[in-house]
Amino acid sequence: MIRAPRAHEIPFLPQIENAADGRYARVGLPRVIDMPPATVASLEQGRRDGRLWVATSLLNRPVGFALMQLRGGTAWLDQLSVLDRWQGLGFGAALIDRTAATARGRGFDTLYLSTYLRVRWNAPFYARRGFVEVPRGKWPRAFRLQFMTENSHGHPSWQRTIMKRDDQNGYLQRR
C-alpha cells in the first residue's frame, strides 16, 4: 500500500534509504552508500507539504518511500528507496505514479529526476516506466543546480543523467 507517512515514521526513512542503497556497492558504486541520506528535516517538511509517501508492509510499516521537491517551477523526484527484501513487488513503480499524480494535481505535468545511466534499477528502470533522458542543453535551470549539488556530494557526473516523464500526454491514464 502507498500512503502518507505519520510523523513518528519519519526517523526510519533515512535508515531505509541507507539500507536500499546497499545495492550500489554490488555494482562498483560504493561511494553512493557513503553519501548522507535525506535529512529528517527535509522529510518532515515533505510530510507536512504532502510531498512524501511511504510504501508499507502487510503490518503497515514503511518499507520504502518517495520524496518530491517542487523548485523553480518544476517537480522533481528527489528520493526513491525500497528495502531490498521488498523490491521487485511494484512498490517503486507505485511510488513513482503517486508522485507523478500529485505533481500533476498541483499543475506540474512533467516529473524530473536524476539517476545513474548504466545501473539496471536506475535509468533502465525509469525508461521502462515512461521516462526519457533530457539532453544536457535542455535541463531546467533549477535542476542544473540540483545536479551540481548532487555531484558535489560525490555522485560521478559522467555516469549520471536527468530524465523526465510528461504526464500531460496521459501516461498515467493509459496504464
Ligand SMILES: CC(C)(COP(=O)(O)OP(=O)(O)OC[C@H]1O[C@@H](n2cnc3c(N)ncnc32)[C@H](O)[C@@H]1OP(=O)(O)O)[C@@H](O)C(=O)NCCC(=O)NCCS
Ligand atoms: C529503484 C527502486 C526504488 C525500485 O524499487 P522496486 O520496488 O524494486 O521497483 P519495482 O518493483 O516497481 O520494479 C523493480 C524491477 O526489478 C524487477 N525485479 C524482479 N525481481 C526483483 C528482485 N528480487 N529484486 C529487485 N528487483 C526485482 C522487477 O520485475 C522490476 O522490473 P522491470 O523494471 O522490468 O519492471 C529500488 O531498486 C531501490 O530502492 N534501489 C536503491 C535506491 C535507488 O536506486 N533509488 C533510485 C535512485 S535514482
